[in-house]
Amino acid sequence: MIMKPWIRAGFKVFFRNKALNGIENIPKGKPIIFASNHQCTFLDPIVISASLSEKTAFLTRGDIFSKPKVAKILASLRMLPIFRQREAADFAERNKVIFENCVYLLEQNESFIIFVEGSHGNVRKLRPLKKGFGRIAFEAEKKNNFDLDVHIVPVGLNYEDFYKSRRDVLINFGKPIKLRDYQDLYEQSPAKALNGLKGDLTLAMRDQLIDITSRVYYDTYNQLRDLCLPKVCEKMNLSFHQPLDNFKAEKKMIQAVSDLEENNPEQMESFSKAVDYCHQKIAATGLRFKIWNENRPTIFQISVKALILIIGLPIFIIGLLFNYLPYKIPVLFSAKKFKDPMFHSSVNWVGGHFAFSFYYLFLFLIIWLTNSFSVAIAITIFLGISGYIALKWWSEFQKIRYQIKYLSFMKNNEGLYSDIMERKDKIQQQVELLIGRIK
DSSP: OOHHHHHHHHHHHHEEEEEEGGGGGSSSSSOOEEEEEOOOOOOOHHHHHTOOOOOEEEEEGGGOOSSSSHHHHHHHHEEEOOOOTTHHHHHTHHHHHHHHHHHHHHHTTOOEEEEESSSOSSSSOOOOOSSSHHHHHHHHHHTTTTSSSSSEEEEEEEEEEEOOSSSSEEEEEOOOOOOGGGHHHHHOHHHHHHHHHHHHHHHHHHHHSSSOOSSSSSSHHHHHHHHHHHHHHTTTTTTTHHHHHHHHHHHHHHHHHHHHHHHOOHHHHHHHHHHHHHHHHHHTTTOGGGGGGOOOOOHHHHHHHHHHHHHHHHHHHHHHHHHHHHHHHHHHHHHHHOOGGGHHHHHHHHHHHHHHHHHHHHHHHHHHHHOOOOHHHHHHHHHHHHHHHHHHHHHHHHHHHHHHHHHHHHHHHHHHHHHHHHHHHHHHHHHHHHHHOOO
């Protein structure tokens, strides 16, 4: 509990917006299994557990427990290993012990998080669920004559970007599933009860996350997110800058296009080709997709923003000089040590959070040894604020740079610009029409 405020403070910097939805669905005073999808390796359990008031343990991949010292640290953070066959010859026996520990937690009216897909993945869809969560839940209830009242809460993790910081994340908590509702079926056939629970959880989880089920047109749905999502938000009177609004708009868009794919395959094929062509044309310009959906910036607006940045340049330089090292070291480390890019955001956050914490503690002590306590506090706070301002300054600088590039491209490539805008507008109109059909 002591660490949660510290972790939450780190997330305020790492994420642009971190939003929670459905907290009211979490039952009070009940043993809970939080069943989540899995995307960003060990960032996922930290994001979820730091969002909860409940004390939670969480199950994670067993291979990271191979070193005794690391295993001891992870155990102190209430992490429990789940082993796969390729990670340990005696994986079944090891997992039996872990499952018994999970049952014990539920008997103590505690909770744990389990990633029911079994592994992490960089896809925006729900992958097939493993049955481990159900076996643990039913074993606990069976052992206690179904008097525990175990609840399973479906959790949907939705990252705007799997790899980059300063992006949004939305965590959805769905309505709980009660194990007692499966007691009669379990007493008749444990296998049918397990399959029924798995099916029900699958449906519940699909409502909590972006779930692109199409195998043929998976890329098309992702491309539509770049081309149309801001416009869809606008038409639905939602804010593109709010993660939950973004989620609602994208779910609606996916539903509308899925209907087209199911009911009119030929039109879907033609539509997909148009989307892919337009997406490639915009990508080839080197400009961000968001800028194509924003109001055209004026020279005056850019000049005002540039003037503000010039005024703030000294603070940016101070913030950069005193914060670059603890920022950059984890980034270089993750790029060098982890081939799987899905680890990068996790390592960058964990490494950066520890690096900045120890760096600022060291900085404070050095200043305190040569000055008064109040001076040390004031300088440390100033350097921290200047680092955050430097982060925002750089973000605004990048926006201005792309706005200038956008205006330059528009001026020097009038024919191509008009063609792209016409194609994009046509696609947006078609998406709007498809959404209108499902109201």
